[in-house]
Each structure stands twice: as C-alpha cells, then as structure tokens.
Amino acid sequence: MLPEHARGHNRSLLLQTLFHQGAMSRADLSRETGLTRVTISDLIAELISDGFVAEIGMREASGPGKPAMLVDLDRAGHRIVGIDLSGSDVIIGAVLTLDGDVVVRSEVALPSAEAVVDTVIELARSLVADSHAPVLGVGVGAPGVVDGRGVVLAAPNFGWVGFDLEGSLQEALGLSVLVANDANAAVLAEYTFGGSGADVLLVKVGRGVGSGLLSGGQPMRGAHFAAGEIGHVTVGTDGGPACVCGKIGCLEAWLSVPALTARLDAAGTDAEREGVLRDAGERLGIALAPVVGALDVSEIVLSGPPELLDGPLAEQAVETLRARTLAQFHDGVRVRMTEQGQDIVLRGAAVMVLSGQLGVS
Amino acid sequence: MLPEHARGHNRSLLLQTLFHQGAMSRADLSRETGLTRVTISDLIAELISDGFVAEIGMREASGPGKPAMLVDLDRAGHRIVGIDLSGSDVIIGAVLTLDGDVVVRSEVALPSAEAVVDTVIELARSLVADSHAPVLGVGVGAPGVVDGRGVVLAAPNFGWVGFDLEGSLQEALGLSVLVANDANAAVLAEYTFGGSGADVLLVKVGRGVGSGLLSGGQPMRGAHFAAGEIGHVTVGTDGGPACVCGKIGCLEAWLSVPALTARLDAAGTDAEREGVLRDAGERLGIALAPVVGALDVSEIVLSGPPELLDGPLAEQAVETLRARTLAQFHDGVRVRMTEQGQDIVLRGAAVMVLSGQLGVS
DNA sequence: TTTTGTTCGTAAGGTTCACTAACAAACATG
DNA sequence: CATGTTTGTTAGTGAACCTTACGAACAAAA
Numbered sequence: 001m002l003p004e005h006a007r008g009h010n011r012s013l014l015l016q017t018l019f020h021q022g023a024m025s026r027a028d029l030s031r032e033t034g035l036t037r038v039t040i041s042d043l044i045a046e047l048i049s050d051g052f053v054a055e056i057g058m059r060e061a062s063g064p065g066k067p068a069m070l071v072d073l074d075r076a077g078h079r080i081v082g083i084d085l086s087g088s089d090v091i092i093g094a095v096l097t098l099d100g101d102v103v104v105r106s107e108v109a110l111p112s113a114e115a116v117v118d119t120v121i122e123l124a125r126s127l128v129a130d131s132h133a134p135v136l137g138v139g140v141g142a143p144g145v146v147d148g149r150g151v152v153l154a155a156p157n158f159g160w161v162g163f164d165l166e167g168s169l170q171e172a173l174g175l176s177v178l179v180a181n182d183a184n185a186a187v188l189a190e191y192t193f194g195g196s197g198a199d200v201l202l203v204k205v206g207r208g209v210g211s212g213l214l215s216g217g218q219p220m221r222g223a224h225f226a227a228g229e230i231g232h233v234t235v236g237t238d239g240g241p242a243c244v245c246g247k248i249g250c251l252e253a254w255l256s257v258p259a260l261t262a263r264l265d266a267a268g269t270d271a272e273r274e275g276v277l278r279d280a281g282e283r284l285g286i287a288l289a290p291v292v293g294a295l296d297v298s299e300i301v302l303s304g305p306p307e308l309l310d311g312p313l314a315e316q317a318v319e320t321l322r323a324r325t326l327a328q329f330h331d332g333v334r335v336r337m338t339e340q341g342q343d344i345v346l347r348g349a350a351v352m353v354l355s356g357q358l359g360v361s
Numbered sequence: 362m363l364p365e366h367a368r369g370h371n372r373s374l375l376l377q378t379l380f381h382q383g384a385m386s387r388a389d390l391s392r393e394t395g396l397t398r399v400t401i402s403d404l405i406a407e408l409i410s411d412g413f414v415a416e417i418g419m420r421e422a423s424g425p426g427k428p429a430m431l432v433d434l435d436r437a438g439h440r441i442v443g444i445d446l447s448g449s450d451v452i453i454g455a456v457l458t459l460d461g462d463v464v465v466r467s468e469v470a471l472p473s474a475e476a477v478v479d480t481v482i483e484l485a486r487s488l489v490a491d492s493h494a495p496v497l498g499v500g501v502g503a504p505g506v507v508d509g510r511g512v513v514l515a516a517p518n519f520g521w522v523g524f525d526l527e528g529s530l531q532e533a534l535g536l537s538v539l540v541a542n543d544a545n546a547a548v549l550a551e552y553t554f555g556g557s558g559a560d561v562l563l564v565k566v567g568r569g570v571g572s573g574l575l576s577g578g579q580p581m582r583g584a585h586f587a588a589g590e591i592g593h594v595t596v597g598t599d600g601g602p603a604c605v606c607g608k609i610g611c612l613e614a615w616l617s618v619p620a621l622t623a624r625l626d627a628a629g630t631d632a633e634r635e636g637v638l639r640d641a642g643e644r645l646g647i648a649l650a651p652v653v654g655a656l657d658v659s660e661i662v663l664s665g666p667p668e669l670l671d672g673p674l675a676e677q678a679v680e681t682l683r684a685r686t687l688a689q690f691h692d693g694v695r696v697r698m699t700e701q702g703q704d705i706v707l708r709g710a711a712v713m714v715l716s717g718q719l720g721v722s
Numbered sequence: 723t724t725t726t727g728t729t730c731g732t733a734a735g736g737t738t739c740a741c742t743a744a745c746a747a748a749c750a751t752g
Numbered sequence: 753c754a755t756g757t758t759t760g761t762t763a764g765t766g767a768a769c770c771t772t773a774c775g776a777a778c779a780a781a782a
Binding site: 001002003005006009010013197198199201211213215216218220221222223224225226227228229230231232233234235236237238245247286287288289290291292293294295296297298299323324325326332 | 362363364366367370371374558559560562572574576577579581582583584585586587588589590591592593594595596597598599606608647648649650651652653654655656657658659660684685686687693
C-alpha cells in the first residue's frame with residue numbers, strides 16, 4: 001500500500017460523495033469527508049483537470065461569509081454505454097448519464113451465436129457515436145458465468161466457454177469495458193439507484209432464473225464465479241415439473257417465464273391461474289428460505305415480467321419465506337418488485353463502469 | 362484515508378506475511394510485499410520496538426552474498442486467551458499461542474444465566490495469570506446473535522438481549538476483548554488453521570445448529586448480524602419432526618445432537634441407525650443446496666460429534682447436495698469434518714484477536 | 723590468496739501527500 | 753462603517769515511501 005493508493009482512495013471518496021449527495025462546496029466536502037479544506041482543494045483541482053468534476057456556479061448566500069462555489073461531478077460531460085445480453089431475442093444497448101438515466105436506447109435482433117460479438121461491437125460503436133459526450137466506459141451484462149476479469153467461463157446460449165468477452169470488446173472499441181453476469185449487474189442497479197439495503201438478493205426471472213447477491217454492499221462472486229446460479233437448484237421434496245436440464249423440480253421449472261406462461265395457458269379459470277402463480281411463489285420462498293437464514297438477507301427484489309411476478313406470486317413468496325424462517329430474526333424480510341423495469345441490467349452495467357472508473361458505488 | 366493508515370496497512374501486511382509464511386529475512390519480505398528493502402527495514406524496526414517481531418538468528422548461508430538475519434513474529438512472546446461459551450454444560454477457556462495451539466486449557470461448569478459474565482471474567486483472569494507471557498487479547502465465541510461491536514443482540518440460553526458483553530469484559534479485564542458468534546468464530550479457525558478455501562460454509566452441530574460463512578475470505582455478517590442462523594429453517598415439503606420452536610421440520614429438529622441421539626436410541630438395528638444418520642444428512646443437503654447455488658460455496662465443513670457427523674451423514678449430505686445442484690458448477694463441492702476437533706471455537710476466537718490486534722487473518 | 727560478483731542491510735536525499743497556520747476575499751449584521 | 757463569519761488559497765511542516773549509493777559478508781573463480 002503506497003501513499004498514492006491512499007490518494008486514489010480519497011479521490012474516489014470525493015467522487016462518491018458528490019455522486020450520492022449532489023453538488024456542494026469544497027468546504028462542504030471537507031466537513032463531509034474529514035479531510036481539510038486544503039486537501040480538498042488540491043484533490044478537486046486534480047479532478048477538474050482530469051475532467052471528472054466541474055464548478056457549476058455560486059451558491060446564493062444564505063448566511064454570513066464568502067459565498068461558496070459549488071462543484072459537482074461533470075454529469076453532463078460524460079456518458080456511459082450499457083449493453084444487455086440477457087434478452088431472449090434482442091440485444092439492448094443504451095447511452096446513459098452518470099445518474100443512470102437512459103438517453104439513447106437501441107435494440108437489435110439477436111443474431112446467430114457466432115455473430116453476437118460483432119453485433120455487440122457494432123451496437124456499441126453506434127451508441128458511442130450517438131452519445132454527444134465522452135464515454136466513460138462500456139458495461140455489459142451477460143448471461144452465464146463471468147469471472148472477475150470479464151471472461152465468460154460458461155454461457156450455454158452463446159456457446160461461450162472461457163471466452164474473453166471483455167478483452168475482445170476492449171480491443172475492438174478502444175474504450176474501458178466491463179463485463180459481468182446480468183443478475184449481478186441488476187442487483188448493483190438496485191443498490192445504487194433502487195434504494196435497496198446493503199444485504200439484498202435480486203432474483204431475475206426470464207427465460208431462466210438467476211440471482212445476484214450483495215452482502216454488506218459487496219457483490220458476492222463465489223468460489224468459481226458462479227454465485228447466483230440458483231435456476232437449477234431442486235426445490236422441495238415432492239417432485240415437481242421436469243426441467244430442461246433433466247432433473248425434476250428445479251426452481252427454473254417452476255418459475256421461468258416459459259414454464260409459467262405454459263402453465264397459465266393450460267389453466268382454465270382465474271382461480272386456477274392464481275393457483276399457478278401462488279405455487280411458483282411458494283417454491284421461490286422454499287428455495288430462498290435457507291439463503292435468507294444463512295445470510296440474513298433483509299430484502300429480496302424480483303425482476304422480470306410484472307404481470308407474472310407482481311401479485312400473488314410475490315405475496316406467496318414472502319408468506320412462505322416467513323413461515324419457513326425464524327420470525328425473530330427474519331420477520332422483516334421484504335419481497336418486492338424492482339422499480340427499475342426493463343432497464344435494470346443496462347443501469348447495472350452503468351454502475352459497473354461508475355465503480356470501475358470512478359470508484360463510485 | 363490518511364498516509365498513516367497506509368503505514369498501518371503495511372505493518373499488517375508484514376505481520377500477515379510472517380504469520381503465514383514463517384520466519385524470513387527483510388529482503389525476503391521486500392520481494393514478497395513489493396515494498397523496498399529500506400521501507401521494510403524501517404517498518405520492521407518499528408515492529409521490533411513494539412515487541413511484535415523479533416530477530417531470531419542468521420540463516421546458514423546457502424549461496425553467495427551476505428547471510429540473512431531472519432525475523433519472525435515473536436510467537437513465544439505473546440499469548441491469546443480464548444473462551445468458548447457454546448458448550449451446553451461447560452464454559453471452556455484456553456491460553457493459545459499465536460499459531461492457535463492450546464497451551465493451557467480450563468473448564469468450568471456452566472453457572473446460572475445471571476452468573477455467566479462473572480464466571481467468564483474469573484476464568485479469563487486465571488488464564489491470563491497462567492499465560493506466562495503478555496496476552497494480546499481475549500476472544501470469545503458466544504451462541505446467539507452478536508453484532509459487530511460485540512454486543513449480544515439475542516442469546517436465548519443466557520437471556521441476553523442487547524447485552525454489551527465485549528464492553529463488560531473489556532472493562533473488567535483491562536484487555537482488548539472481541540466477541541463473536543461461535544459458528545462465525547469456528548469458520549475463521551477453519552480458514553486460518555484448517556486450510557479451507559476462501560468460500561466456505563461451516564455447519565456447527567451441537568445442542569442447536571448454526572453456521573458460519575466466508576465468501577472471498579470475508580465473514581458474512583448479514584443485515585441484522587444474524588447470518589448463520591439456519592437452525593430453524595424448514596427443510597423439505599413433507600413435514601418432519603416437531604421442533605422446540607413450534608414449527609415442523611426445522612433443520613435443528615433433524616440434525617441437532619439431542620434430536621439425533623434420541624432417534625438413534627429409538628432405532629433398533631444398525632441399519633436403522635444408519636438410516637437415521639442418512640436421513641439427517643439428506644436434510645442437511647436439502648437445506649444447503651440453495652445456499653450452495655446462490656453463493657457458489659466450494660467447501661462445507663462440519664463441526665460437532667464425529668461419531669454422528671462423520672460417516673453416513675456426511676456422505677449422504679454431499680450426495681444430496683450434488684443431486685440437487687447443477688453438476689456443471691457445483692460438482693466439486695466438498696463436505697468434510699473439521700480437523701480442529703473440540704478446540705475450533707477457541708482457535709477461532711484466537712483468530713479474531715490476531716485479526717483485530719495485528720490485522721492478520 | 724586475491725579478485726569478482728552476489729546478497730543483505732543501512733544511510734542520505736528526494737518526492738508525494740496531507741496537515742497546520744495564516745490570510746485575502748466576500749458577505750451579513752449591528 | 754466596523755466586526756465577525758465563511759470560503760478558498762498560499763506557505764511551510766511532517767510522515768511515508770522511493771531511488772541511489774555504500775559497506776559488510778559471503779561463494780566461486782582466478
């Protein structure tokens with residue numbers, strides 16, 4: 001650990017404070033961080049010269065003393081490109097502000113597996129061209145198992161095994177690129193923009209079922225970078241539907257969108273349809289109860305089609321969860337839909353870039 | 362972040378390197394840490410003057426050049442006191458070396474709940490008196506939910522609710538005291554002394570069932586410091602034995618020592634007894650499968666009576682676990698007994714002190 | 723035995739970083 | 753207008769680590 005590392009830490013501390021609390025004066029930053037005004041001035045001058053921070057005008061004087069010059073992240077001066085590879089038939093890309101707002105949005109049809117990388121490169125290039133501001137970096141949320149350096153260890157949909165997606169994109173685009181699992185990206189978005197607590201599990205329901213987990217605000221990677229792969233965990237001890245993986249009663253066989261819609265279509269009455277959703281919610285609760293017990297997660301966030309997840313399914317999940325964990329500790333566990341909608345992976349990809357380039361999270 | 366924090370970090374880095382790799386020269390430390398020989402000399406001089414490090418003699422020259430002076434942690438010059446409050450009828454205390462070896466061991470009968478604190482203070486004082494070397498600190502593994510500052514938020518056995526055990530002991534003993542949950546302490550011992558990987562779940566089976574979890578080498582605390590409380594998670598969807606908590610089919614009702622011994626005593630034949638153990642192992646596997654899926658834990662360690670856990674129970678647990686998780690990722694999950702025996706909580710308490718006082722883990 | 727080259731540890735001096743002290747600028751208030 | 757407050761900068765100090773240089777101690781080769 002060298003002194004320059006400490007300075008990097010302090011730079012990130014300032015950027016993070018501005019990111020979360022908005023524009024403020026150098027003196028405010030001094031009070032907020034505990035560093036002296038002198039040091040703040042020095043760091044801010046460096047950050048301004050690097051283009052990350054800008055002076056945005058005087059604060060109208062509200063008391064005695066010299067009026068303050070407000071500084072803030074140069075939010076208008078930078079953009080982030082986010083790419084969501086988790087869709088079942090489209091690739092979604094977007095230009096986002098530092099606050100995670102989507103400025104430009106673009107979709108392309110999912111090509112054949114071999115052409116995916118070239119399509120992503122082309123999409124990213126067009127988004128960079130449309131950004132009208134320097135792009136801080138490119139974040140990618142991809143299905144499958146992704147290691148800490150953006151190498152896709154396994155992604156059955158695309159046939160990738162040990163493929164260095166991050167490196168390939170970085171070389172082609174000449175920009176900083178970060179690749180992570182889609183559900184792991186999503187939970188970052190929920191934490192940074194969705195106001196979730198620091199111990200949160202996000203369940204992403206789509207063609208498959210995956211999850212992302214933060215504990216103490218830190219993403220859990222797992223021993224083989226496979227944390228979150230709960231889709232093929234067997235749920236319950238009473239059988240269940242057959243899964244594409246060959247086993248019986250996987251969570252994915254109960255909860256994935258194709259499985260749910262098929263069972264809903266087969267259901268005749270509204271009551272039967274609600275029963276299908278309640279069954280799925282119960283299975284989710286059964287699967288998550290041991291995780292809640294072992295990790296003391298306080299919040300479970302669902303991401304996916306709201307017409308399926310929001311309602312009986314979520315209600316039954318929280319009910320089952322409370323019935324199957326010790327009320328004393330886990331009574332407060334909440335289950336809710338994300339409010340990030342369809343953009344959650346894009347926004348999570350943006351958080352990855354913010355975190356990687358600015359140290360903000 | 363100030364420069365002196367960086368120096369503290371570097372001090373801990375040296376102590377940690379010596380702790381794990383044993384005695385070496387200043388030049389070795391320089392190569393190992395990346396700091397220059399000059400800086401190492403300066404830091405080591407400080408650590409020697411503080412009494413944490415000692416020169417232990419020359420290395421016999423094996424090649425050209427000036428022979429090296431070896432330095433090492435002053436292992437003989439310090440002791441740690443560990444206390445295990447998780448026993449059902451005794452309190453165990455010990456004096457340990459920095460390497461986690463028990464030097465002095467002492468047991469006292471568990472007194473009434475009100476007298477526990479005074480008994481612990483008395484036990485700790487007598488151990489400190491027997492230590493024959495300066496005591497670095499006192500570590501305590503306690504049942505129940507313990508927060509990050511050693512306040513016991515809930516411990517039904519002792520009737521503690523929001524009781525500042527760490528503060529009480531620190532005041533009475535005048536020594537640095539650290540208190541944590543017993544299973545969380547145990548998993549630290551397994552990581553530091555038992556050679557487990559950095560993503561490991563320890564299940565502690567005794568009067569109750571608890572767990573401790575490391576992910577990436579970091580202890581998981583949970584949103585309410587209740588991580589690891591898996592004893593009263595319902596397992597399976599086919600009922601099960603009644604639990605003292607009022608629910609049906611809790612993991613504790615299947616797996617705790619009292620529950621297991623009662624069912625073993627009721628079993629007539631050896632085959633029936635093995636069936637009891639296999640059932641319990643299966644339940645453990647069912648409960649842990651979602652945790653393994655969500656966290657990608659690579660190793661599960663069991664702590665408790667080996668005559669119950671080691672054998673059919675552990676075998677069935679790993680079998681069930683593999684059947685219920687996706688083989689592709691979690692095939693390698695291992696289930697094994699700890700080799701730390703009965704001292705695991707004591708040694709874990711020692712690790713807490715090492716970590717708190719030296720930054721070693 | 724002498725020379726050469728290697729390795730260890732220390733000394734001296736320079737750079738980086740954040741701190742303290744002091745001060746000018748700009749404002750509100752009595 | 754004088755006074756006090758707040759902001760931000762300049763100047764100087766101390767801490768921490770670095771680079772450079774050197775003496776000590778040894779092995780191997782001449």
